[in-house]
Structures are given as structure tokens and as C-alpha cells.
Amino acid sequence: MIDMSVEIAGVKLKNPVLTASGTFGFGREYAELYDLSKLGAIAVKGLTSEPRNGNPPPRIAETPMGMINSVGLQNPGIKSFIENEIPFLRKFDTKIIANVSGNTVSDYVSITEIASSSDIDFIELNISCPNVKAGGMAFGTGAASVGNLVAEVRKVCKKPLIVKLSPNVTDICEIARAAEASGADALSLINTILAMKIDINTRRPVLKNNVGGLSGRAVFPIAVRMIWQVKNCVNLPVIGMGGVSTGADAVEMMLAGADAVAVGSVMFSDPYTPIKVIDGIHGYLEKHGFNKASDIIGAVNVY
Amino acid sequence: MYIQEDGTVLSNIKISETYYDMTVYSPKIAGCAKPGQFVNIKCGDDLLLRRPISICDCDGENFRLVYENRGAGTSMLTRLITGDNLDILGPLGNGVFPTGVSRVLLVGGGCGAAPLLFAAKKNNECSAVLGFRTCKNAVLTDDFYSVCENLLIATDDGTMGASGTVERPVNLLLEKHKFSYIFACGPRPMLKAVSIIAKRHSIPCYISTEERMACGVGACLCCAIKTKSDKETYSHVCKDGPVFEAGQIVLED
Ligand SMILES: Cc1cc2nc3c(=O)[nH]c(=O)nc-3n(C[C@H](O)[C@H](O)[C@H](O)COP(=O)(O)OP(=O)(O)OC[C@H]3O[C@@H](n4cnc5c(N)ncnc54)[C@H](O)[C@@H]3O)c2cc1C
Ligand SMILES: Cc1cc2nc3c(=O)[nH]c(=O)nc-3n(C[C@H](O)[C@H](O)[C@H](O)COP(=O)(O)O)c2cc1C
Numbered sequence: 075m076i077d078m079s080v081e082i083a084g085v086k087l088k089n090p091v092l093t094a095s096g097t098f099g100f101g102r103e104y105a106e107l108y109d110l111s112k113l114g115a116i117a118v119k120g121l122t123s124e125p126r127n128g129n130p131p132p133r134i135a136e137t138p139m140g141m142i143n144s145v146g147l148q149n150p151g152i153k154s155f156i157e158n159e160i161p162f163l164r165k166f167d168t169k170i171i172a173n174v175s176g177n178t179v180s181d182y183v184s185i186t187e188i189a190s191s192s193d194i195d196f197i198e199l200n201i202s203c204p205n206v207k208a209g210g211m212a213f214g215t216g217a218a219s220v221g222n223l224v225a226e227v228r229k230v231c232k233k234p235l236i237v238k239l240s241p242n243v244t245d246i247c248e249i250a251r252a253a254e255a256s257g258a259d260a261l262s263l264i265n266t267i268l269a270m271k272i273d274i275n276t277r278r279p280v281l282k283n284n285v286g287g288l289s290g291r292a293v294f295p296i297a298v299r300m301i302w303q304v305k306n307c308v309n310l311p312v313i314g315m316g317g318v319s320t321g322a323d324a325v326e327m328m329l330a331g332a333d334a335v336a337v338g339s340v341m342f343s344d345p346y347t348p349i350k351v352i353d354g355i356h357g358y359l360e361k362h363g364f365n366k367a368s369d370i371i372g373a374v375n376v377y
Numbered sequence: 378m379y380i381q382e383d384g385t386v387l388s389n390i391k392i393s394e395t396y397y398d399m400t401v402y403s404p405k406i407a408g409c410a411k412p413g414q415f416v417n418i419k420c421g422d423d424l425l426l427r428r429p430i431s432i433c434d435c436d437g438e439n440f441r442l443v444y445e446n447r448g449a450g451t452s453m454l455t456r457l458i459t460g461d462n463l464d465i466l467g468p469l470g471n472g473v474f475p476t477g478v479s480r481v482l483l484v485g486g487g488c489g490a491a492p493l494l495f496a497a498k499k500n501n502e503c504s505a506v507l508g509f510r511t512c513k514n515a516v517l518t519d520d521f522y523s524v525c526e527n528l529l530i531a532t533d534d535g536t537m538g539a540s541g542t543v544e545r546p547v548n549l550l551l552e553k554h555k556f557s558y559i560f561a562c563g564p565r566p567m568l569k570a571v572s573i574i575a576k577r578h579s580i581p582c583y584i585s586t587e588e589r590m591a592c593g594v595g596a597c598l599c600c601a602i603k604t605k606s607d608k609e610t611y612s613h614v615c616k617d618g619p620v621f622e623a624g625q626i627v628l629e630d
Contacts, residue, residue: 343425
């Protein structure tokens with residue numbers, strides 16, 4: 075028997091495979107295809123204090139091995155999430171990660187206060203959304219502002235606090251260290267990479283927002299590199315994401331230092347990907363004689 | 378309710394300069410598809426996004442797709458041959474065309490004709506106006522001819538039927554006959570024009586919309602379409618549509 079469980083900030087996940095925020099809604103759509111209890115955890119769509127309508131369409135452009143989105147945190151608001159979505163998600167034996175955002179520090183504090191008092195397992199602080207004018211990535215790209223925000227949120231957060239990092243920075247370690255010093259319990263990375271696509275016939279951007287966030291297989295090697303860098307500069311569990319599409323990808327990310335991995339955009343191509351990734355990791359562990367999934371975390375033998 | 382099914386291509390035929398007609402054996406999806414619903418098709422391993430295509434016709438075991446070769450995804454579909462496997466999610470969409478009603482005017486532009494054929498077969502006493510760029514791209518006309526009481530064609534270049542947009546033939550049919558419903562699918566300007574005409578005649582109008590789409594099931598919120606209300610709100614083509622009552626949404630250019 076291989077032990078597939080991993081631990082993130084004192085919480086045991088039955089396996090290291092999660093779904094990435096914004097790509098899995100609140101789980102309802104994919105619960106029609108398979109039992110959500112198979113998943114290690116579910117990160118729900120980014121939540122804000124009040125409902126948000128998101129950005130005008132088109133919100134999506136396809137790129138080689140990837141896509142750019144500018145959804146802009148459309149969500150029903152934290153209140154509706156607590157009333158309507160948590161009871162549904164709790165029917166499944168999996169952990170719930172509430173991904174939260176705000177426009178100001180006090181926004182972040184108040185949504186964290188509300189969310190962390192509800193029946194969820196983790197708070198994931200989204201300081202890396204490239205698709206909103208105020209807040210989001212603006213908070214996540216400077217070490218001082220990350221440190222300040224995480225410290226304020228930490229004061230009210232009653233659940234393990236995951237800070238989700240933006241790859242749109244010069245030095246990811248500086249940001250990771252600031253989050254750690256201010257009390258983050260875990261880090262997740264990467265959020266999407268700021269990108270743009272232009273229709274050469276109309277000579278206009280494909281996205282109404284002009285720019286958006288790149289995700290999918292195209293970003294995978296960048297994610298692996300950043301996870302490896304972060305794991306080497308802080309002493310926190312890391313949830314890796316960015317283009318994971320197979321069990322082999324997940325193993326690679328775990329070798330780089332990820333304690334768990336999230337499947338995101340690749341779900342749109344194959345909604346069964348998280349299940350296949352779980353099986354793929356299991357197959358790798360079996361083939362290479364590991365007894366525990368946690369044995370491969372950070373096990374890359376670097377030069 | 379939707380599922381993932383591995384369908385089998387039964388035929389895939391070029392029917393005009395840019396259109397193809399594919400029949401797929403897919404008993405689970407075909408067994409419960411409704412007019413207006415679509416399937417989201419995986420087009421090879423290199424494209425992250427599936428491609429949404431409307432169900433054009435359906436006999437309970439097989440469904441038919443009529444699609445235009447436009448880019449990487451649809452051109453991959455054109456290369457499929459009998460016996461090939463097709464990875465499909467479907468049937469998708471909760472906003473569908475009414476069924477079991479009578480006296481329906483169907484207005485289709487280009488590949489917008491496709492979902493209307495299925496709608497024509499599930500309703501009674503239908504008439505249709507189909508618009509195409511040119512006669513070389515006029516498709517499905519025989520199919521509509523066999524299920525509709527009246528069929529008028531318009532082409533932009535006048536090479537078949539009336540010259541110009543569908544508006545004149547639509548007005549012509551509305552002058553001569555009484556309709557209880559109008560169903561439309563096609564380019565935005567056409568949908569706008571038809572909605573205005575329907576409103577003028579006080580006829581309930583259902584339109585099938587398109588937006589760039591990712592998951593197809595309502596999880597990612599990419600295929601937003603503006604909803605009519607005081608505030609700026611969005612519905613989603615994949616989950617709330619693709620068919621909406623014309624008054625429900627704002628058709629932006
Ligand atoms: C609900 C729904 C039903 C559809 N039904 C049909 C159908 O029955 N027959 C048919 O021929 N087409 C249909 N379409 C449009 C079809 O999905 C697109 O033509 C297809 O995705 C283009 O893919 P591609 O890779 O060939 O082209 P790409 O290289 O992706 O793009 C080629 C061109 O198509 C446009 N395009 C790309 N994606 C979409 C999209 N999702 N919606 C609209 N335009 C797009 C782009 O702007 C570009 O100009 C439908 C779309 C939707 C949303
Ligand atoms: C359509 C879409 C919506 C997203 N929404 C959110 C969000 O609300 N909050 C968040 O923290 N990340 C969001 N993300 C980022 C993903 O969670 C993930 O970090 C990123 O896409 C990289 O993983 P991937 O390449 O596997 O998709 C979104 C990504 C996509 C594609």
C-alpha cells in the first residue's frame with residue numbers, strides 16, 4: 075500500500091492533487107462527471123466580499139499550449155458562497171480552500187475574517203490576480219506590500235493561511251520570504267503570467283481587457299523553476315500549479331519541491347485530468363519503489 | 378446532465394467551399410440531446426481548448442454536426458475519417474429552443490442554420506430563412522426544404538435567392554403568414570436585426586449565441602454575455618445559453 079497522503083500546514087490531504095482556483099467553479103459542474111471525494115482538496119473560484127461581475131467579453135484567447143484569460147474575479151460574493159456552496163462541497167470527503175481577494179487591505183482583512191469563520195479548511199490569499207484594476211496583483215508584486223497585507227490578514231485568520239504568489243515579479247524569493255515572515259502557513263504558485271494576444275486582421279487585442287493571464291502547459295517549466303526557487307528560500311509547504319496535465323508533470327513539480335499540486339486550465343481539455351494525475355503519481359511511486367507520496371517532495375538531485 | 382463520451386465518426390463530408398457535415402455515433406449524448414444544445418469537442422492534443430459545435434440533427438444514437446473550417450481546431454476535424462474516435466463532452470447548454478410548438482419562423486445565418494434544423498424537426502409548421510455569403514457556401518437547404526412549409530434563401534452577393542441580408546425575406550414571410558415564435562442563430566448583426574423585427578411584431582424570439590468558450594460546462598466563466606438589467610451583469614453562453622430569449626441579453630458588437 076502506497077501512502078498517497080500529504081500534509082499542508084497541519085492538515086492532512088488524502089492525496090497531493092487539488093484543483094486550481096477559478097478553473098473548477100465550486101465543484102458542481104465536475105461533480106456530474108466524478109466523485110469529488112477523490113480529490114485531495116478543491117480551491118474554489120476567487121471570492122470577494124461583495125458579488126463581482128467580472129470583465130466584459132471576450133475574456134479568453136487561446137495560445138500555443140495555453141490560454142489567456144481576463145475573467146476578472148466574477149463571483150457571487152462570500153455570503154452566497156457560505157450559504158449555497160459550502161453545504162454542497164461538504165457532502166464530499168475532501169478539503170475546501172477558500173480563495174479570497176479584495177481591493178484594499180481592509181477588504182482582504184474583512185473577507186478573511188468572514189471566510190475563516192466558516193466551515194472551510196484553508197484560506198488562500200489571492201494577491202496575484204492580473205485581471206482586476208485595484209488589488210489583486212498590485213498587492214503581490216512588492217515585498218513590502220505583501221508583508222504588510224499578510225501580517226494584517228494573519229491577525230484575523232483562524233484557518234491555515236496559504237498565500238498565492240504572482241510569477242510577475244523579478245525576485246520571487248523576496249516575496250516568498252516576506253509572506254513567510256508575516257505569518258503565511260503555506261505558499262501556492264504560480265498564478266497566471268501577464269500576457270497579450272493581438273488579432274492581426276482587426277489589429278485589436280483579442281481580449282476586451284487588452285491583457286490577461288497566461289496559463290496551461292506553456293507555463294509549466296516556469297512554474298517548476300519558481301517552485302524550486304521558493305522551496306529553497308523559505309521553510310513553508312508549497313502548493314505547485316501552472317500547466318500540470320499528467321502524473322509525470324505532478325511528479326516533476328513535487329521533485330522540485332511542491333508538497334501538493336493543483337490542476338487548472340488543462341481541465342478544460344480533459345475534465346478527468348485530476349483523477350488521471352492521482353493515478354499517474356501512484357504509478358510512478360509504485361514503479362520507483364517509494365512507499366509514500368511525501369518521499370518525492372523536493373527530491374530533485376540538483377547539480 | 379452531461380457526460381464525456383468517446384464517439385465514432387460515421388461520416389465526414391465536405392458539403393461546400395468551407396463547410397463539412399459530420400455524423401457521429403454517440404448513443405449516450407445523442408440519446409438525450411435537445412435542440413439548441415452543443416457538444417464540446419477535443420481537437421487533438423496540441424489545442425488546450427475544446428471546440429463548441431451545435432447539434433444539427435440527432436436520431437437518438439447518432440448526431441450530426443455541420444461546421445465551418447475556420448482555424449486550427451475545425452481544420453483538424455475536417456481530417457477525420459469514418460471509424461475515427463472523437464472525444465466529446467455533451468450535450469451542453471441549459472438554454473435550449475422550445476419544442477412541440479407550432480408556427481415557428483427559423484432564421485439562420487451561415488453555420489447558424491445548423492441548430493435550427495434540429496429545432497425544425499422538433500416543432501410543427503416551421504418556415505425558414507437562411508442567409509449565406511454566397512451560393513458556394515449555402516448548406517442544409519435541402520434538409521430545411523424537406524421539413525419546412527416555406528424556405529427562403531438570401532446571399533450577400535445575390536448568387537442564390539434574395540440579394541442582401543435575411544431581413545427582407547424575413548419581413549416578407551411575416552407579412553404573409555402568422556408566426557407564434559421566431560428562432561434565430563447566426564452572426565451578431567443578424568441576431569440584432571431579427572430581435573428588432575420580432576419585437577416590432579410582438580413575437581417571442583429565441584436566439585442562439587456564441588462567445589469564445591473554454592470549459593463548456595459553467596466552471597470557468599469565460600464565455601460571458603451581457604444580461605439586460607439595470608446593473609452590469611453577465612450570463613454565460615455555455616451554462617445559461619446558448620439559447621436565450623432575445624429580451625434577456627444585450628447583443629454587443
Ligand atoms: C455554442 C456554440 C455553438 C457553435 N456551433 C457551431 C456550429 O454548429 N458550426 C460551426 O461551424 N461553428 C459553430 N460554433 C463556432 C465554432 O465553435 C468556432 O468556429 C470554432 O471554435 C473555431 O475553432 P478553430 O480552431 O477552427 O478556429 P480558431 O483558430 O480558434 O479561430 C478561427 C476564428 O473563429 C473565431 N472563433 C474561435 N472560437 C470561437 C467561438 N467559440 N465562438 C465564435 N467564434 C470563435 C475566431 O474569432 C477566429 O476568427 C459554435 C460556437 C459556440 C460558442
Ligand atoms: C479561467 C481562469 C480563472 C482563474 N481564476 C482564478 C481565481 O479566481 N483566483 C486565483 O487565485 N487564481 C485563478 N486562476 C489561476 C489558476 O488558479 C492557476 O494559478 C493558474 O491558471 C496556473 O495553473 P494552470 O496553468 O494549471 O491553469 C484562474 C485561472 C484561469 C485559467
